[in-house]
Each structure stands twice: as structure tokens, then as C-alpha cells.
Amino acid sequence: GDSVTQMEGPVTLSEEAFLTINCTYTATGYPSLFWYVQYPGEGLQLLLKATKADDKGSNKGFEATYRKETTSFHLEKGSVQVSDSAVYFCALSNFNTNAGKSTFGDGTTLTVKP
Amino acid sequence: GAGVSQSPSNKVTEKGKDVELRCDPISGHTALYWYRQSLGQGLEFLIYFQGNSAPDKSGLPSDRFSAERTGGSVSTLTIQRTQQEDSAVYLCASSEGTVANYGYTFGSGTRLTVV
Numbered sequence: 142g143d144s145v146t147q148m149e150g151p152v153t154l155s156e157e158a159f160l161t162i163n164c165t166y167t168a169t170g171y172p173s174l175f176w177y178v179q180y181p182g183e184g185l186q187l188l189l190k191a192t193k194a195d196d197k198g199s200n201k202g203f204e205a206t207y208r209k210e211t212t213s214f215h216l217e218k219g220s221v222q223v224s225d226s227a228v229y230f231c232a233l234s235n236f237n238t239n240a241g242k243s244t245f246g247d248g249t250t251l252t253v254k255p
Numbered sequence: 256g257a258g259v260s261q262s263p264s265n266k267v268t269e270k271g272k273d274v275e276l277r278c279d280p281i282s283g284h285t286a287l288y289w290y291r292q293s294l295g296q297g298l299e300f301l302i303y304f305q306g307n308s309a310p311d312k313s314g315l316p317s318d319r320f321s322a323e324r325t326g327g328s329v330s331t332l333t334i335q336r337t338q339q340e341d342s343a344v345y346l347c348a349s350s351e352g353t354v355a356n357y358g359y360t361f362g363s364g365t366r367l368t369v370v
Contacts, residue, residue: 173355184259184346184361185298192356230298234355242288242311243354247297 143168147231147246154221154253162216162249164205164231172235174198174207174214175243179228188216188229221253257281259362261347267368268337276332276365278347286350287330288359289322293343301345304330337369 148163166172173192177185189198194209203218214231231246260279268274280287289301300314304324315321319338324330334341344366348359 173358175358177359177361184363185348185359186361187358190358234358236353236355242300242303242314243359245298 143172143233143235143244145231145233145244145246147229147249149247149249151250151252154251156223156253156255157220158253160216160218160221160225160251162229162231162251164214164216164246166212166214166231166233168212168233168235168244170235171209172233174205175232175234176203176205176214176216177230177232177245179230179248181227185230221251223253223255226251226253259347259349259360261345261362261365263365264363265366265368267370270339270369271336273333273335274337274367276334276345276347276367278330278332278362280328280330280347280349281351281360282328284349284351284360285327286352286354287324288348288350288354289330289332290346290348291343292346292364298346301332334367337367339369342367342369 144167146165175190176188178188179185189200191198191207197206205216228248228250230248232243234243262277287304291299302322303311306327319335322332344364346364348361
């Protein structure tokens with residue numbers, strides 16, 4: 142079945158540091174890939190997505206590129222802020238096998254210190 | 256509405272009692288999903304509605320769990336005879352189309368504590 146593996150946390154960075162959170166997946170066919178962010182005390186929010194290979198999703202300074210050859214969708218940001226402290230979830234949705242649901246990674250907690 | 260609304264935001268119940276959790280999706284979103292997030296865990300799929308039908312209820316943990324959706328809008332997740340292992344945050348999400356194309360819009364969740 143489909144699966145998503147995320148870099149284990151927690152990750153602690155200083156403000157303005159470069160961020161990478163690794164995500165790799167296993168799936169048949171051509172899934173769509175997502176990053177969701179969960180700020181403290183809130184539900185998940187869609188951060189960015191890519192629906193086909195080589196697509197780059199971007200939002201709020203975050204980027205991730207859908208790499209089919211390495212089955213990866215790593216999240217990057219060039220300069221993190223304290224307000225980026227949150228839990229980040231990588232997810233995939235595979236219309237051909239699971240039209241109605243997504244498979245999520247376990248989440249990576251990011252703490253940014255001033 | 257402007258977003259996905261869930262109620263109550265917090266619920267403390269005694270073991271053995273029944274609880275109902277409500278989700279009001281974004282107007283016009285035909286697909287609705289329930290997930291469960293346990294402390295320190297990822298998201299566990301429970302059930303998916305397309306309109307009022309549930310094509311996939313494979314994630315419901317036991318027959319104590321049931322869900323319905325009426326009028327293609329509001330959904331209720333019911334847990335009967337609650338157990339301590341049911342304690343979790345229950346998240347509802349909706350999607351304006353195929354989730355593979357649009358992703359989810361989540362509500363803020365209902366934190367259920369069974370004592």
C-alpha cells in the first residue's frame with residue numbers, strides 16, 4: 142500500500158536558518174503530494190501541493206519539488222522565522238488506489254528560536 | 256461557511272457514555288472526511304463521504320463508531336460506549352473536488368478526553 146516517510150523530529154533551528162524536512166513516499170501510479178502545517182492548538186492547513194512529477198509547489202516562502210526518480214518531496218525554506226514553529230505533515234493522495242483519502246507521514250515538529 | 260466548523264472544540268466524557276461530534280463543511284464542498292489524531296501520532300483515516308454516501312468507511316476502528324451526513328452538508332461522528340483509547344483529536348476536512356487535485360481544508364478539531 143501507499144506510505145509516506147518523514148524525517149524524524151524534533152527539529153530546532155535559529156531564526157533565519159535554512160530549513161529542509163525530508164519526505165519520501167511509496168505509491169503505485171502517479172500520486173499527488175502535499176505538505177500540511179499544524180500550528181499550536183489549530184487544525185492542519187494545506188501549505189503547498191504538487192500534482193505531477195517535476196512540479197514545484199510553493200507558498201509563504203516554502204517550496205517542495207515532486208521528484209519521481211527519488212520518490213521524494215522535501216520541504217525547504219531559505220530563512221525560517223519564529224512564526225514557522227509548527228508541526229509539518231507530508232501526505233500523498235492516490236486517486237487510482239484511494240480516491241477518497243490521503244496517506245500522511247507522522248509529522249515533523251519544527252521549533253525556531255530567536 | 257468560510258471554513259470547516261467543528262463542535263464542540265473540547266469534550267470530556269466518562270467512560271461508557273456516548274458522544275456526538277459535529278462537522279459543518281465549507282458550503283459547496285461535496286466531499287467530507289473524518290480523521291483521528293492521537294497524541295504524538297500521525298493522522299488516522301476514519302471515513303469519507305461523497306454527498307450523503309460513504310464509499311469508504313474502512314478506517315472506523317470498531318462498531319462503536321458510526322457517522323452520517325445529511326443534506327450533503329453537516330456530518331455527525333458518533334462514538335458509543337466510549338473507552339479511554341478513544342481519547343484523541345477528531346479532525347474533519349472537506350474538499351471542493353477530488354482530494355488528489357485540491358487537498359483538504361481541515362477544521363480545528365474536537366479534542367475528546369475519556370475519563
